[in-house]
Amino acid sequence: MDLLRMVLMIEYGLQAGLALVGAGMVIWAMFDAIRRPASSFENHSKQTKTTWLLILGVALIFGLGSASLTILYGGRMGLFGLASIVAAGVYLAGPKREFQMWSY
Numbered sequence: 001m002d003l004l005r006m007v008l009m010i011e012y013g014l015q016a017g018l019a020l021v022g023a024g025m026v027i028w029a030m031f032d033a034i035r036r037p038a039s040s041f042e043n044h045s046k047q048t049k050t051t052w053l054l055i056l057g058v059a060l061i062f063g064l065g066s067a068s069l070t071i072l073y074g075g076r077m078g079l080f081g082l083a084s085i086v087a088a089g090v091y092l093a094g095p096k097r098e099f100q101m102w103s104y
Contacts, residue, residue, distance in 0.1 A: 015076050019067035022077070022085040026063040029088040030056045032096055045095040056091060059084035 033052050041049040066081025 012074055016071050019070040019077055019081060022081060023063045023067040025092070026056065026060050026084050026088040029091045030060050033091065036099060040099055041095065044098040052091060052095065055087055059087040
């Protein structure tokens with residue numbers, strides 16, 4: 001019984017950590033997209049600033065909701081939480097990287 005409880009606590013810790021890291025990643029991507037001028041999106045990205053803000057805004061809602069449910073109720077990261085992490089990852093690996101390459 002104690003081994004099962006320990007395994008469940010480790011699983012909860014990993015799920016909560018993933019949820020917090022994912023929520024932080026989505027917040028970072030959202031603030032980065034807000035501070036960039038719209039002209040950089042038009043010049044270096046396939047999407048407009050409005051499109052990225054909409055995508056990241058929905059990801060922020062789902063990411064924070066998933067993180068809070070995971071931490072408060074001991075649940076698991078759901079599909080929407082993982083999708084929000086993927087959306088933030090796509091932004092951080094794609095447009096943000098392009099902005100950094102062209103800003104120097």
